[in-house]
Amino acid sequence: MTQAKSMEDLVSLCKRRGFVYPASEIYGGLNGFWDYGPLGTQLKNNLRDAWWQDMVLCPPTGPGGQPLQIVGLDSAIIQNPRVWEASGHVAGFNDPMIDCRQSKARYRADQLRYLHPTGEGEGRLFAFIEGDEKSFERALKLLGKYVKRDLGRGDVEILDIPEPDAELLARTVGPDATEPGTLTEPRPFNLMFPTIVGATGDWEENKAYLRPETAQGIFINFKHVMDTTRVKVPFGIAQVGKSFRNEVTPRNFIFRSREFEQMEMEWFCHPGEAREWFEFWRDQRLAWWKSIGLTGEDLRLRQHESDELSHYAKEGVGTADVEYRYPFTHPDFGELEGVAHRTDFDLRMHQEHSGQKLEVFDQERRERYLPHVIEPAAGLTRGMLAVLCEAYTRDESRPSPEIMRFHPRLAPIKAAVFPLVNKEGMPEIAERLVQRLRARFGRFGMIETDAKQSIGKRYARMDEAGCPFCFTVDGETVKDQTVTVRDRDTGAQERIAIERVESFLSERLGL
RNA sequence: GCGGGUGUAGCUCAGUGGUAGAGCGUCACGUUGCCAACGUGAAUGUCGUCGGUUCGAAUCCGAUCACCCGCUCCA
Numbered sequence: 001m002t003q004a005k006s007m008e009d010l011v012s013l014c015k016r017r018g019f020v021y022p023a024s025e026i027y028g029g030l031n032g033f034w035d036y037g038p039l040g041t042q043l044k045n046n047l048r049d050a051w052w053q054d055m056v057l058c059p060p061t062g063p064g065g066q067p068l069q070i071v072g073l074d075s076a077i078i079q080n081p082r083v084w085e086a087s088g089h090v091a092g093f094n095d096p097m098i099d100c101r102q103s104k105a106r107y108r109a110d111q112l113r114y115l116h117p118t119g120e121g122e123g124r125l126f127a128f129i130e131g132d133e134k135s136f137e138r139a140l141k142l143l144g145k146y147v148k149r150d151l152g153r154g155d156v157e158i159l160d161i162p163e164p165d166a167e168l169l170a171r172t173v174g175p176d177a178t179e180p181g182t183l184t185e186p187r188p189f190n191l192m193f194p195t196i197v198g199a200t201g202d203w204e205e206n207k208a209y210l211r212p213e214t215a216q217g218i219f220i221n222f223k224h225v226m227d228t229t230r231v232k233v234p235f236g237i238a239q240v241g242k243s244f245r246n247e248v249t250p251r252n253f254i255f256r257s258r259e260f261e262q263m264e265m266e267w268f269c270h271p272g273e274a275r276e277w278f279e280f281w282r283d284q285r286l287a288w289w290k291s292i293g294l295t296g297e298d299l300r301l302r303q304h305e306s307d308e309l310s311h312y313a314k315e316g317v318g319t320a321d322v323e324y325r326y327p328f329t330h331p332d333f334g335e336l337e338g339v340a341h342r343t344d345f346d347l348r349m350h351q352e353h354s355g356q357k358l359e360v361f362d363q364e365r366r367e368r369y370l371p372h373v374i375e376p377a378a379g380l381t382r383g384m385l386a387v388l389c390e391a392y393t394r395d396e397s398r399p400s401p402e403i404m405r406f407h408p409r410l411a412p413i414k415a416a417v418f419p420l421v422n423k424e425g426m427p428e429i430a431e432r433l434v435q436r437l438r439a440r441f442g443r444f445g446m447i448e449t450d451a452k453q454s455i456g457k458r459y460a461r462m463d464e465a466g467c468p469f470c471f472t473v474d475g476e477t478v479k480d481q482t483v484t485v486r487d488r489d490t491g492a493q494e495r496i497a498i499e500r501v502e503s504f505l506s507e508r509l510g511l
Numbered sequence: 512g513c514g515g516g517u518g519u520a521g522c523u524c525a526g527u528g529g530u531a532g533a534g535c536g537u538c539a540c541g542u543u544g545c546c547a548a549c550g551u552g553a554a555u556g557u558c559g560u561c562g563g564u565u566c567g568a569a570u571c572c573g574a575u576c577a578c579c580c581g582c583u584c585c586a
Contacts, residue, residue, distance in 0.1 A: 016522055028559065029577045092586065099512065106583045248584040400547050421544060456546030472545065484545070491546070
């Protein structure tokens with residue numbers, strides 16, 4: 001019997017077993033930051049390595065079965081601030097917001113419009129949300145009531161003031177308010193983390209930013225990679241690394257944190273082939289998440305509606321998200337990876353802002369162009385969260401009900417070896433087996449051993465850590481050179497020759 | 512940023528003004544010898560933090576921080 005998964009139980013297990021700790025907790029914590037413990041670090045490294053192996057070292061074959069070329073990159077977290085001006089992040093990550101003290105609603109300042117009768121701009125104004133018909137009609141009706149006459153659309157003027165001052169706001173009635181003067185002045189929301197470069201840096205003159213995404217590091221190195229690695233379009237550049245966003249509300253464990261890790265690949269291709277590559281990567285990425293264990297009903301692909309497309313994707317063939325049904329989004333889904341056609345937006349912007357030519361010359365086509373980009377951008381920390389959620393299982397019929405059913409490739413502990421009793425030659429045999437397994441599998445994850453306490457307790461600990469196989473040395477081992485293997489998921493045991501342990505693991509772990 | 516909730520041992524939680532608690536986990540010893548077993552013992556807390564009221568505060572009040580839920584936000 002399995003029960004519904006609870007986020008609380010998972011968070012508690014993660015702390016108890018050393019997957020994820022609240023950051024700087026001994027000082028009271030810090031909202032939006034998390035530390036990864038011994039098991040969590042290994043799990044995250046395994047997930048990252050799996051992505052790197054399947055993306056850069058052994059990429060899939062293309063739609064026509066052709067080999068694909070993807071190279072790696074590790075760019076600096078802090079770049080020249082002009083990078084973020086070119087990419088649109090300085091403007092786009094700075095939306096000034098207006099709050100309504102009365103209705104508690106919050107509006108983007110650039111989306112508010114102000115209504116007054118034609119030629120009578122000095123009196124009371126009524127705000128509405130641009131593009132929201134209901135909101136407009138409400139403002140029109142209230143304005144009509146206020147001036148005590150019927151107003152049609154031809155009788156009013158609409159003001160578009162991105163940064164309204166206090167005087168104007170004082171005589172404005174908010175979109176959801178009944179009295180004037182309830183709107184606050186616009187306050188900037190800075191989603192980028194500012195910092196200072198230089199030990200004696202002046203704040204304004206030396207201001208730089210921690211990157212809000214890894215993608216731009218790839219675009220600004222596009223020319224370097226083209227010039228130094230003999231790649232030809234179509235090809236990809238992949239990067240894994242930390243990104244930083246001053247989220248308004250960090251929430252839901254490690255799902256939205258202010259410091260997070262991304263795995264992004266920018267696939268550069270001919271504009272005419274964008275659709276084909278978009279569909280290829282979209283399907284490829286969904287299949288990849290399945291291949292590392294997200295095999296259930298909780299993984300899906302969702303094509304974006306046209307009105308939710310980001311600034312660079314409007315002209316493209318689309319955006320699709322790989323989504324996971326996290327316990328806190330249930331029954332809805334939350335984003336895990338976005339696959340977007342970024343068109344040539346980024347290269348074009350960097351070409352304009354830097355003055356450097358970023359076009360390629362295509363020998364086969366005899367054509368010069370800016371490549372289009374298909375971007376599969378996954379959250380490593382979100383991926384880890386999905387993997388944790390998927391793995392977490394409660395089985396009340398077992399003496400140790402909590403089990404982390406990690407895919408063997410991701411499991412932080414690959415195997416454990418126990419002497420059934422801590423005497424009679426068993427610890428020595430177990431220790432020798434541990435050394436053999438470390439030599440063979442140690443580079444993929446931990447090989448644990450434990451001689452203390454009852455065997456059931458040791459099995460239970462390994463279940464919570466998600467170790468797929470436990471080998472136990474017992475009295476028989478001394479006589480006939482066999483050990484028992486216990487399977488994490490079934491609890492079933494079989495006896496195999498101690499000589500066969502490596503080949504058994506190799507086969508079961510796929511390593 | 513707003514509203515609601517929560518904060519006591521590693522985890523789950525009890526404790527409504529008068530000596531800081533339980534279960535589980537952890538550790539040690541013994542026993543047992545394949546599923547959180549049994550026995551004995553041990554360690555672990557500025558009761559989130561700071562301030563106030565009080566003879567006395569985990570408990571009442573205020574502020575603050577963190578987490579959870581709902582808004583809002585989320586290239």
